[in-house]
Amino acid sequence: MSLLSLNNVSVAYDKNVILKDFNLNVEKGELLSLLGPSGCGKTTTLRLIAGFLQASGGQFIFDGKDYSQVPINKRHFGFVFQNYALFPHLSIFENVAFGLRQRKVDRKEIEKRVKHMLEVVSLSGFEKRFPAELSGGQRQRVAIARALVIKPDLLLFDEPLSNLDANLRVTMRVEIRRIQQELGITTVYVSHDQEECFSISDKVAILNKGVIEQLDQPKTIYKYPKTEFVARFIGFNNFIQCRQREEHETHLTFFTEQEKFEVQKNAGTTSTRALKLAIRPDNIVIEKCRTGSGGTPGHRDNTLTGQVKISTFLGRSYQYEVDTSLGTFQVNREMEMPFSTGDRVILIFPKEKLVLVD
Amino acid sequence: MMNEKDRGLAIFTWLTFIVLLGPLVIIIITSFGADSYLSFPPKSLSLHWYQNIFETEGFISTFKTSIFVSLIGNLIALIIGIPAAYALSRYHFKGKGVLNALFISPLLIPGIVLGFTMLKYVIVTYHMPIYTGLLVGHSIIMLPFVIRVISSSLSNFDFSIEEAALSLGAGKLATFFKVVLPNIRSGLIAAILLAFLESFNNVDISIFITGPGVSTLPIQMLQYVENYFDPTIAAISVLLMILTAALMFFIERLMGFSYFTKK
Numbered sequence: 001m002s003l004l005s006l007n008n009v010s011v012a013y014d015k016n017v018i019l020k021d022f023n024l025n026v027e028k029g030e031l032l033s034l035l036g037p038s039g040c041g042k043t044t045t046l047r048l049i050a051g052f053l054q055a056s057g058g059q060f061i062f063d064g065k066d067y068s069q070v071p072i073n074k075r076h077f078g079f080v081f082q083n084y085a086l087f088p089h090l091s092i093f094e095n096v097a098f099g100l101r102q103r104k105v106d107r108k109e110i111e112k113r114v115k116h117m118l119e120v121v122s123l124s125g126f127e128k129r130f131p132a133e134l135s136g137g138q139r140q141r142v143a144i145a146r147a148l149v150i151k152p153d154l155l156l157f158d159e160p161l162s163n164l165d166a167n168l169r170v171t172m173r174v175e176i177r178r179i180q181q182e183l184g185i186t187t188v189y190v191s192h193d194q195e196e197c198f199s200i201s202d203k204v205a206i207l208n209k210g211v212i213e214q215l216d217q218p219k220t221i222y223k224y225p226k227t228e229f230v231a232r233f234i235g236f237n238n239f240i241q242c243r244q245r246e247e248h249e250t251h252l253t254f255f256t257e258q259e260k261f262e263v264q265k266n267a268g269t270t271s272t273r274a275l276k277l278a279i280r281p282d283n284i285v286i287e288k289c290r291t292g293s294g295g296t297p298g299h300r301d302n303t304l305t306g307q308v309k310i311s312t313f314l315g316r317s318y319q320y321e322v323d324t325s326l327g328t329f330q331v332n333r334e335m336e337m338p339f340s341t342g343d344r345v346i347l348i349f350p351k352e353k354l355v356l357v358d
Numbered sequence: 359m360m361n362e363k364d365r366g367l368a369i370f371t372w373l374t375f376i377v378l379l380g381p382l383v384i385i386i387i388t389s390f391g392a393d394s395y396l397s398f399p400p401k402s403l404s405l406h407w408y409q410n411i412f413e414t415e416g417f418i419s420t421f422k423t424s425i426f427v428s429l430i431g432n433l434i435a436l437i438i439g440i441p442a443a444y445a446l447s448r449y450h451f452k453g454k455g456v457l458n459a460l461f462i463s464p465l466l467i468p469g470i471v472l473g474f475t476m477l478k479y480v481i482v483t484y485h486m487p488i489y490t491g492l493l494v495g496h497s498i499i500m501l502p503f504v505i506r507v508i509s510s511s512l513s514n515f516d517f518s519i520e521e522a523a524l525s526l527g528a529g530k531l532a533t534f535f536k537v538v539l540p541n542i543r544s545g546l547i548a549a550i551l552l553a554f555l556e557s558f559n560n561v562d563i564s565i566f567i568t569g570p571g572v573s574t575l576p577i578q579m580l581q582y583v584e585n586y587f588d589p590t591i592a593a594i595s596v597l598l599m600i601l602t603a604a605l606m607f608f609i610e611r612l613m614g615f616s617y618f619t620k621k
Contacts, residue, residue, distance in 0.1 A: 079525040087519060089543075099526035
């Protein structure tokens with residue numbers, strides 16, 4: 001059984017429904033990220049778990065017990081805030097010791113555990129300083145130490161790195177992952193940064209308008225998005241709407257009005273109803289249209305002819321917007337002799353790179 | 359070198375100081391005069407009128423009453439005002455604007471109206487003892503100061519800190535006393551001081567409520583001036599100035615005035 005389960009939970013502010021019949025399960029010891037654009041309900045979910053807000057319906061089960069009515073201060077969860085939320089009037093030592101003092105832990109024990117935790121976050125020697133004297137990264141590490149020192153049953157992160165600069169973000173997320181694994185503590189992590197979520201999580205849940213679109217391992221989501229929203233969110237910018245499908249042993253065939261696409265069966269093609277294909281701009285092959293020989297190229301499967309509309313230099317590669325009979329496609333390509341606007345090209349869609357989305 | 363414009367500004371500044379502080383200087387000097395009427399400059403010097411304060415019946419006892427009423431009234435205003443300010447800053451609810459206006463209203467209603475109303479409809483109708491009446495009246499006039507100052511203090515307060523304390527296991531009450539209050543300390547002290555001064559100097563409400571046997575210092579001073587025109591009042595004023603200055607000095611030493619300006 002899962003350590004944490006939200007069963008058919010609903011949350012509404014006034015008349016704004018944020019979550020409706022929302023379900024989520026988190027297994028013991030894993031780091032699960034909630035990822036999505038702002039307003040998708042990820043922070044609401046986290047605050048609900050923390051107890052900062054009450055669900056209007058549904059059930060929150062933690063460790064086999066109903067936690068719906070358990071007050072915040074009895075939940076024993078660690079929460080790390082986006083703006084750190086350190087106590088400005090207390091020293092770093094007292095900030096970290098706060099949770100232990102509430103639990104009436106013995107003085108010597110407090111000293112030992114705070115010292116140890118400050119070592120874990122590499123802030124030994126900062127005990128007597130005050131939050132205002134620390135940099136953003138140091139403050140966030142104090143916040144993490146403060147949440148961890150109480151040995152919480154669950155650790156909750158609310159966009160903890162979004163106020164830090166880019167380099168520090170990378171260092172800190174490695175740190176967070178290291179500490180989380182070292183202590184084996186179940187964690188729910190909220191972010192709108194994909195790279196951050198993918199790099200530290202065991203599982204990622206992608207949220208859209210209060211619904212989990214897909215919950216999987218980062219690699220699976222990255223390669224095989226299940227819905228159009230997820231596909232778009234992680235950079236599958238090209239879609240082909242088909243009208244018909246045929247199932248074969250090793251592959252599927254899709255038909256549009258005039259074109260035919262073969263798709264190799266893989267983890268991304270399990271949907272039995274879907275008629276929409278998606279592909280990353282990096283995976284489309286672009287070639288110069290040879291009008292002379294070989295007949296009309298458009299008649300080959302998995303290809304489309306088109307005309308380059310916009311050509312943008314991205315540094316590592318070129319990005320082309322290509323107009324075709326099925327709409328505009330975005331293609332990234334490294335090449336010495338780039339195409340220019342107006343060139344006739346063929347787009348080839350490799351059958352192993354196409355995925356199927358709802 | 360100072361140009362003409364700067365010189366003009368300097369003169370203006372000094373004039374302002376003289377207008378503001380001049381009367382105080384005159385009062386200080388006249389308080390040491392030996393004559394039995396207020397005169398400036400005094401012909402000869404004496405400490406007689408200072409002695410008179412302590413010998414005249416009423417000044418010391420009304421001073422005690424004033425201090426008592428201001429301190430206890432302050433406490434009542436804080437007990438009502440802090441939770442009110444907290445709720446007004448922390449939560450959104452229906453009728454918040456009305457409630458806010460209601461709490462501030464004693465500032466807008468003339469003291470005389472408030473005092474008269476208290477006398478006619480509370481003191482007389484319910485036979486309220488004078489002390490109680492004074493406490494109620496003074497608490498009411500102190501309340502807007504407490505709520506205003508503490509609200510502005512709380513508007514700078516990051517309530518996620520409160521959530522942090524709760525998530526670390528502190529109960530609501532503990533969170534308030536250990537996390538919220540220490541972080542609005544400057545506002546709290548400012549509120550106490552402002553409210554105290556407002557109450558201690560109050561005449562318009564006290565004059566309706568005070569009665570036989572119980573009076574506050576400003577009322578006593580007013581009555582004294584009606585009967586005598588000697589420098590005793592000047593002497594009291596000087597003592598009150600010293601008291602206020604000492605209080606300010608003490609606070610400055612304790613936490614610095616910068617405490618009031620920074621958040």
